[in-house]
Amino acid sequence: MIQTQLASLVRSAMERAQSSGDLPAFPIPPFQMERPARKEHGDWSTSIALEVAKQAKMKPRDVADAIVKALGADPAEHIAGVEVAGPGFINIRLSHHWLTGLVRDVEQAGEAWGRSSATAPEKIQVEFVSANPTGPMHLGHGRWAAVGDTLARLLEASGNTVEREFYVNDFGVQMLKFGQSVAARYLELLGQKVEIPEGGYQGRYVIDIAKEILLEVGDKYRNVPDDERVAFMRVEGQRRMLLNQRLTLQRFGVEFDVWFSERSLHDEGAVERVVELLKQLGHLYEKDGALWLRTTDFGDDKDRVIVRSTDRMAAYLAADLAYFMDKLRRGFERLIYLVGADHHGWKREMQAAIRALGEDPEHCEFLIGQFVHLTRGGESVKMSKRTGEAVTFDELLDEVGVDAARYHFLRVSMDQSLNFDLEEVVRQSQENPVYYVQYAHARISSIVKHAREQGVTIAPLENVALEELQHESELDLLRKLGELPEAVEVGARRREPHRMTRYAEELASLFHSFYRDCRVVTDDEALTQARLHLVTAAQIGLRNTLGLLGVSAPESM
RNA sequence: GCCCUCGUAGCUCAGGGGAUAGAGCGACUGCCUCCGGAGCAGUAGGCCGCAGGUUCGAAUCCUGUCGAGGGCACCA
Incomplete structure (x- = not known):
């Protein structure tokens, strides 16, 4: 990846500076290129000069200047500019040619854009x-x-x-209690007065299960030893609950x-x-x-x-x-x-x-x-399975839909406890940022459709002048698009899936800004082609990101 | 009492050693003769719980403290 290339360029520049005497000899610590917070600071930066200033017994800016000087002796083709800024940051700007080339990279990778091969893949x-x-x-x-x-x-x-x-977890005391609870409801449906055992399951669904079983096997288990009845109900009840869970998960993707x-x-x-x-x-x-x-x-x-x-x-x-x-x-x-x-x-x-x-x-x-705290209008709602007060996950999906629910869960770090107020769920779901991202995706489909209706067919990449992409909004969109592989890699390495929702929103936001600033289908054929390819690439980035989130990428909404 | 996680904008949350701390929602102002207004541009809103420390540099690391949640079973 580009950042490792840049880091080794900087490293070898430092080594050259050391042998030419511009920098004193000292071991160069490992370092990585960073993303500056502000785009005025270039595409990549490093604070290595600040870190080694003490060892070098020089001012940080002087260290940075020495590195930049050595870097200039070996100009790499995709670097457009290098400058020292602030207390001694070295900021690197990538070339326009490199940036627009991302369109090609993304289109050629297609579904694979954002994927990478691990240096040490694991099972x-x-x-x-x-x-x-x-x-x-x-x-x-x-x-x-x-x-x-x-x-x-x-x-x-x-x-x-x-x-x-x-x-x-189909073994142990809880399963036994569950079997006893189903058995009790079964007998109850057959007209016997039966107590749900101490610590048993009180939920309505237990009655539903007992009904299903009753329909299937009739009163066959009325007059059998308790143990036999409970064992049967446990196995049958479990089979049904497992199926229920499996269907819910399937629905959730x-x-x-x-x-x-x-x-x-x-x-x-x-x-x-x-x-x-x-x-x-x-x-x-x-x-x-x-x-x-x-x-x-x-x-x-x-x-x-x-x-x-x-x-x-x-x-x-x-x-x-x-x-x-x-x-x-x-x-x-x-x-x-x-x-x-x-x-x-x-x-x-x-x-x-x-x-x-x-x-x-x-x-x-x-x-x-951390836990999900369920509330209703600010009042705490218990999620106990035994009392049956819980709102099931299925019911939530009925109300807000799979995409909104998935996105909502994925938007926060798992270290953070999550509040979920049922009264606000519907309202929140309509304002769920997932639609913001999906809208960007759908809008691109609409643009491409519009182009087709205007008689514009998308030309093959080799015939497209990507250097036509000059507007700052176009380049911002490209830069963000180029970050997807890095975002995926970081999200995976740090086990922080919630990062992907943030990335999705940033990419969608830059697309919407681009849309404001740049008209895609115009009389300028070369520019139209370049922009059609740009939005196609952006759509690939959005689709792949939504795919990682398990959220649909609609053509229209 | 001991252990884990979290205290960041009115609300829900990102950012987890670097440059001027961000987003969504809410509030307020503007923007459709033109590819989708589920959008865009802007304004207001912050002693990053508090107090020390480490560092050239701390919302970020360390210690303490206060607050919230969770754990400390012959349960799963």
């Missing part, structure tokens, strides 16, 4: 959402669905191989490669095996009737139970570790867990336990996202 698994199959998804799940999916898209666009995985069952780990003995392994490694001990893992030896603040005393069943940590081993076995080089803020203690526990297994937690990333 990465991203695990996210992983809701219990005990109820419909709520808003919190929606946030992680959007964030996780776009993160996965960014990692793919950066040259990695990515798998999306959903861990189905999120497709998982693997739905991994926690129960399967128990059934296949993987959990037992990992406990046995830990035992052989000598990290387990008995206390109070339970089996403990000595995680304190590996950085945790307390030891953790791995086999419960109450029923001698494996605790959840054992399953998590068995799952982890399974992921390793499948050959992933990097595991990303996207979880809610309530899991932050679990992160430390997992890291310690992974070390206990003799594995390196460096290859595991635990991304902790």
Whole structure:
């Protein structure tokens, strides 16, 4: 990429300055070119002169001058100007020819514009959402669905191989309670008076599920032992909830490669095996009737139970570790867990336990996202699945639509808790900046259509005089368009998908300004052709960015 | 008590060592004989929670402090 080329140009200029004596000898630290905040400061800049001034025992500006002088001895073709500014910044301006050439780069890359091949591509698994199959998804799940999916898209666009995985927590006490709740509703529908168990699921959807099951199997499970009925209801209820979640996610544009069952780990003995392994490694001990893992030896603040005393069943940590081993076995080089803020203690526990297994937690990333706070007119609304007060994610999508919801979730950093006021949702959705971006895309389609109606056909690139693009608004648009690969790379590397919405808005904004300043279809044939190609390229940039966000790019609105 | 995240414009949030701190929404002023006004141009609005420190340079890093949310289970 251009910035690494520029950085090495500057570096070799410094080396030349050192051998000619304009700069004293000192080790040159690694540095990168930066994007100046203001365009008057050029396309790229570096503060290296400020950083090394002390070592050089010179004034920062004198260091900068020496570098620029040496740089001038080796002029690169795509550099139009270099200047020293402020306290000693070196600002570099790229040539007009290089800039307009971006139109060609973008058009030739097409769908691939913005993608890059990683210097060290990895096989990465991203695990996210992983809701219990005990109820419909709520808003919190929606946030992680959007964030996780776009993160996965960014990692793919950066040259990695990515798998999306959903861990189905279909084992344990919660599932049992769920089965009991469905069974109770089932019996209730058959006219029996039945209490929902303590800590059971009260939501309306449990009744709906019981009704569906009743329709399908009739009263076959009325007079069977409780255990048998509950087991059946648990399995049937889970199957339906899982389907429900899958359909919601599909509607939201999120497709998982693997739905991994926690129960399967128990059934296949993987959990037992990992406990046995830990035992052989000598990290387990008995206390109070339970089996403990000595995680304190590996950085945790307390030891953790791995086999419960109450029923001698494996605790959840054992399953998590068995799952982890399974992921390793499948050959992933990097595991990303996207979880809610309530899991932050679990992160430390997992890291310690992974070390206990003799594995390196460096290859595991635990991304902790903050919660969605649901309110209605400023009043807090609980999102409890058990009481059923929650507004489901599906209901939200009914109200605001997929594009607005996805964009809304992706506009803020996952470190930030997100307020969601239901009364304002509809209003906010109409004013959602997603439409601003989509509008720019649709407008370009409209321009191209207009050109066609005027009898203008778009000429092949090799016959187009891109140097016709001279207006500052045209060049600003081009510069931003040229930033997409960098934006994708940074978003992926820093695991910050929300950056892409900002980029989308900046690109759309510069397009709209261009539209104000420059008419595309005019009597000037050469200029018309150049601009048609410019807007085509801009549309590619917008479409690819929206694609990363999982938002549609409409031809008309 | 200990741990994690966050305090930036009226509201929702970007920016996370560099030059004059930004966007959307809201408020106010203008702009359609001409490719889509879901748009454009502009005005007002900020001691970047507070106090110290590191640095040539701090909204950004460190310490403390106050406030908000979350965690500290043989639950997932």
